[in-house]
Each structure stands twice: as structure tokens, then as C-alpha cells.
Amino acid sequence: MKTIVSKRVQQLQPSGIRAFFDLVLGMKDVISLGVGEPDFVTPWNIREAGIYSLEQGFTSYTSNKGLYKLRLGIARFLKNKYNLGYSPDEEILITVGASEGMDLSLRALINPGDKVLVPTPGYVSYGPLAELAGGVPIYIDTKKDNFKLTTKTLSKFVSKKPKALILNYPNNPTGVSYTKRELGQINKFLLKHRIICISDEIYGDLTYDFEHTLFASLPGARSNTVYVDGFSKSYAMTGWRVGFVCGPKEIIAAMTKIHQYTIMCVPITSQMAASEALVTGRRAVAQMKREYRRRREFVVDGLNRLGLETALPEGAFYVFPCIKNTGMRALEFAEKLLKEEKVAVVPGGAFGKGFDDYLRISYASSFENLKEALKRIEEFLK
Amino acid sequence: MDEILEILEKDARASVEDIAKMLKKKPQSIKQAIKKFEKEGVILKYKTVVNKELIRDTNSEVRALIEVNITPQKNVGFDKIAERIYSFPEVASCYLLSGTYDLLLIVEGKDLHTVAQFVAEKLAPLENVRGTATHFLLKKYKEDGVILKHKDEFKRIAISY
Numbered sequence: 001m002k003t004i005v006s007k008r009v010q011q012l013q014p015s016g017i018r019a020f021f022d023l024v025l026g027m028k029d030v031i032s033l034g035v036g037e038p039d040f041v042t043p044w045n046i047r048e049a050g051i052y053s054l055e056q057g058f059t060s061y062t063s064n065k066g067l068y069k070l071r072l073g074i075a076r077f078l079k080n081k082y083n084l085g086y087s088p089d090e091e092i093l094i095t096v097g098a099s100e101g102m103d104l105s106l107r108a109l110i111n112p113g114d115k116v117l118v119p120t121p122g123y124v125s126y127g128p129l130a131e132l133a134g135g136v137p138i139y140i141d142t143k144k145d146n147f148k149l150t151t152k153t154l155s156k157f158v159s160k161k162p163k164a165l166i167l168n169y170p171n172n173p174t175g176v177s178y179t180k181r182e183l184g185q186i187n188k189f190l191l192k193h194r195i196i197c198i199s200d201e202i203y204g205d206l207t208y209d210f211e212h213t214l215f216a217s218l219p220g221a222r223s224n225t226v227y228v229d230g231f232s233k234s235y236a237m238t239g240w241r242v243g244f245v246c247g248p249k250e251i252i253a254a255m256t257k258i259h260q261y262t263i264m265c266v267p268i269t270s271q272m273a274a275s276e277a278l279v280t281g282r283r284a285v286a287q288m289k290r291e292y293r294r295r296r297e298f299v300v301d302g303l304n305r306l307g308l309e310t311a312l313p314e315g316a317f318y319v320f321p322c323i324k325n326t327g328m329r330a331l332e333f334a335e336k337l338l339k340e341e342k343v344a345v346v347p348g349g350a351f352g353k354g355f356d357d358y359l360r361i362s363y364a365s366s367f368e369n370l371k372e373a374l375k376r377i378e379e380f381l382k
Numbered sequence: 383m384d385e386i387l388e389i390l391e392k393d394a395r396a397s398v399e400d401i402a403k404m405l406k407k408k409p410q411s412i413k414q415a416i417k418k419f420e421k422e423g424v425i426l427k428y429k430t431v432v433n434k435e436l437i438r439d440t441n442s443e444v445r446a447l448i449e450v451n452i453t454p455q456k457n458v459g460f461d462k463i464a465e466r467i468y469s470f471p472e473v474a475s476c477y478l479l480s481g482t483y484d485l486l487l488i489v490e491g492k493d494l495h496t497v498a499q500f501v502a503e504k505l506a507p508l509e510n511v512r513g514t515a516t517h518f519l520l521k522k523y524k525e526d527g528v529i530l531k532h533k534d535e536f537k538r539i540a541i542s543y
Contacts, residue, residue: 024541034541041536124543172543290385294404301403344541367393371400 012128017350020334024344031373033361034344036172038236038317042273043284046235049276050269058268064260066094066244067271073278074244084217086246093252093259094266094274098202098230098243100259103129105198105226105245106164108254110135115162119149120352121173121320123200126166138162141354146311147174147320148182151189158193165190167215168200170207173351173360174320175296175313177203180213187218197225202243203316205234205285208293210314216246223248233316234285235277240270292317295363295370302374303361306381317364320348324357326381334359341376386415387424394428433530435522443490445474445519446497450485450505451512460484463510472500483515494518 003010015021024034041047065071071088078084086092095101106129110116116130118137127137138160142149149167167186170177178186190197199215216225230243245255296313303310303321310321323333330347337343348358363370385405389396398416402409419425434443450467454460460478464485468476475488487505491497497516506514522530 021541025539027540030540032538032540035538036542037538039538290388294385294389297406298400298403301406346541346543350543367396367400367404 008132012131015124015350017331017347020331020347023335024338027338027342027344030338030342030344031365031369031376032344033363033365033370033373034346035362035364037238037364038233038288039364039366040236040288042235042237042240043277043281045280045284046237046273046277050240050273053269053272058272060268062094062265062268062271064256064265065092066266067268067275070094070271070275070278071244073275074246077278078214078246082214082217084214084222087249090249091246091252093245093256094271095230095243095245095259096263096266097232097241098200098228099125100263101228101230101243101245102126102166102198102200103132104255104258105228105247105251106130106133106135107258108251109133109164109196109198109226111163114164115160117154117157117162117165117195119165119167121147121171121348121355121358122166122351123168123172124350126168130166135163139352141352143354147171147176148178149186151185154186154189162195164196164198166198166200168202170203170212170313170315172203172316173318173346173348174311175316175318176311177207177210177212177314177316179210180218183213183215184218187215187221187224191220191224197221198228199225200228202228202230202233204229206289206292206317207315208289208296209312212315226251231274231277234288235274235281236284236288237270237274237277240267240273242266242270242274292363295365295367298367299361299363299370299374302370303377306374306378308377317362319361319363320358321361322357323359329356330359331356337377337380341380343373343376343380384415384419386412387419390416390425390428394430431526431528435530436532443492444494444497446489446491446501447517447519448487448489448501448505449483449515449517450487451483451514452485453510453512454484455510463508466508467505470500470504472497472504 071092074092075086075088078086110133112134114135116135116137117140118126119140119142130137138157140153197215204212216222216227226245226247228245231237299319300310300312307325308321308323310319313319330349334345334347346360348355348360386401389401398409398412402412452463455462464476467473472489472491473487474490477486478484479486489497489500491500501514501516505511524530
């Protein structure tokens, strides 16, 4: 069939579980553990700052890079928390969520045919964004190392001469994160083989068992890393669409060039609110984190009790249980669970090839919901 | 604050088993900790937050905030007279404050008349009470961190990456 759609877009793989998503969206009274965003509402101080900015008449464009106040706030925050200095003038760009940051990173760095290493299971957009940028994603299955990327695995891909690695930790969908030591090894490897790290640390604030380490803070990493982050997850600000990227001047300048033609700037209301988040939002972040951690323990314990092998994830708000011993594949499991018990989860296959024995369960849901959902899953498995 | 207290403050009905799972501890140790809190008086009571704004029956009550100026007594300061006042069952809360008056009471009664009567006959005549100012409460918006309004919840889309 002839089509007017570009070849590049035609070649993009559609999501294999779109039909399942439609099924979920069409059903009522579902307990959904399939949601990739916090169940908290943005803390009031932050919302109020957005409202106030509107009252004051802040309705214009901002500079392409974003409000200076916000960039400065981010620079100071990173300096205080991680002792990592970025210049608000030249090394920070405010983006429409971390999603745009990821897109811009790839478009700014990738030449046609450049290889991009994408560990799986991973967030759904990395591969397609690499392709849209003209690159070739090379997927790396991390299953055998408990979903952790190791230098041993990486070394198998050196011969393909990849230009960049997309690292995401804590990881969506597994919740797996890395200690400073583990990151140090990856960093040394990347520096040695001249592979740039695009580090998506959107869940960094939600690390439960050890301190989160910024990849760019590792020895020698700063000039080799594009650090992608945002306000969505830690401050429960998904709908505001504010993210940021920090990196070497040259790369940020290139990204800003694309950003100014495509986006112009992030909505000013959102930037004003985000700026407030850095000042008064930290207490709420700590509170939400404690709450997530409690839910995590509860859900992991519950799933393991039900015989669904679940590793303790170090961060984010996902668990990635293995359902192999139920004899069902993930999509079948998810469909049946939805129809019979009205609980929605995401089949692992959505996050890469070879994960049809896994489910992503989000615990960004109230404790009552989680308890009820576990009960229903138990009923379902009987 | 201890995380057990944080959990119970939000949900007094949270079970020992659930708390144990959430905090990755043994139920027995949670049970002991709660017992200790109860014994020490850190946990005073488990109660239900009732939104009385929604109850409009014949038993509904009025509330008043009453500012009380008192003369402190030798050796015991305000405590003795405060005790005398807060022992009245009509007094739901009693605070000692800095500023232009000394005690702030929250007094409950079945109607305006009852509260007025309490002030005129019980409170004002007390020897050390120098004066009172009564403010009747018209509407409660928020109490102890709970907003007393039934809001429609905005639903997140049921599934997303």
C-alpha cells in the first residue's frame, strides 16, 4: 500500500502491546498498577507558585535555554547535593520533560548510522528516538546479570564502535540502580573506548538503599556525559512537562540550537513552578520517597509470597517480577488478570525483546490499592 | 518522627502485619514498639476523623474559640487554673499561648445558648479569670491536616510507560 508517511517513521516499530493498552483504557473500575507516574498530586507550594505566576501575568516566552532563575536553581541544587558544578549560562538547558532532553541528546550527537547502545529492559522511547535521529540502536539484554549492565557485557559490543550508551538508573521498568563503584567501572570503560554516556537519571531522587550517584560526577565523566533529568517523578510534576539537561558546553549549545527551532521554550508557568520546587519542594520529595519505600517493601514481600520471583529494586517505583513458573506468557497473564480480576499491569515485552516472562508493576498507587491488588493477584493465581 | 508513628498517624487501622512488611521488620518488634509508644503516652488514642460539616442532624454541635485572660497563681502559674478549666467536658481543647491573652479554649455545645451559658455561668465567674472573648465557629475548612471537603479525584490515565 502506498503511503505518504515518511520511510523513517514507517520503519519505527509500533508498540507491540498497544492493543492491550486500549483494552485497559476501555475498562472501568480497574486497579491500575500500570501507571508510570506518581499517584501524588504536585505539592501545593509548587502549584501555588504556578498559579501566582499566572496572576502576576507571566505568560510570555522565556529565553530558549529556559528561565535563568530556574537554571541557576538547578546549578545550585546540583552543587549542594552532588558537589557537581554546571554553568547556568552554558551548560544547562530546560527541556519539555526528560523526554525532550533524551531526544535532543541523540539528535545533537548522532550521525547517520551511528550505533547507540540501549540496555534492555528499558524505557520505550530510547530505541525509537535513536532511530529518528538517524542512528542504529543496539539492544543489550541485561537479564543474566540481574538487569545490571556490566563492563563484561559491554565489552562484547566494542567492536561495533558505538558512539553512545543510554544509561537509565534507577531503571524503568526494573527499579534496578547502580552503586558508585559499579558506575565507576562503567565510566572507566566508556572513557577508554570513547563512548559517550547519555544518562537518564529521572528517578535519581527515588533511590532507597544507597545514595544516588550522578554519572557526570565520576572521575573524568563530566566531559563525556549528557545528564538528563527532570521534575516529573521526584516532585510529582509529570503534567507540567519540565526537564533539564546538563552537559559540556558544546553539546548543550548544539541541543539548544535544535530546541530553539522545535520547542522555542518550555511553558513559563511550568518553569516558574519548577523553580519553586527546588526551593520548597524538597521536604515533600523526602516524604514521598519514604512512602514509596514502604510500598516497595510491601509489594516485593507480597509478590515473593505469591511465588512470583521479585528482586528488591533499589529505586524508582517499579518492580519487575518473573512469572515464568505460572506457565503463562506476560501478555496472556496481563490480559487474563485484567479480565478476571480487574488489575492492570504492563507485560515485560513492552520494554524490550526477551522479557515475556516478566511484568512491570508500579507501586505508585495507594497502599489500599496495592493491598487489594495483591489479594486479587493471589486469587488469580489459585 | 518514627516511621511507625508516621504510618499510624495517617491510618490508625494499619495492621501490625502490614506495618511490619512496609518497614521490613518482624511483626513482633512492631507490636512491641507500638506497645511502648502506648505506654509512654506517645500514642494516646486511635480515633476516627469525622467530617461533622456533613452531618446535619438534631445532635449537631456548635463550637466556639474562647480567649481567656487569667491571673497566674503563685508557684503554679497557669497550670492550676488551666486544669480547672480543661476539666469541664465542654472544653474540647485547651492551649496556653503567648500574646494578648493566655488560654485558648475550644468549647463544644449543642447550640449557641449552651455555649453562652457555659461561658457566663462556669468560665467567667472563676476567680482567676479576668476576661473572655468568645468567637463562634462558622465553618471548618481544614482540621489537623485534613481538608474537610469532598473532592472529585482527578484520575491518572490507567496505563502509561
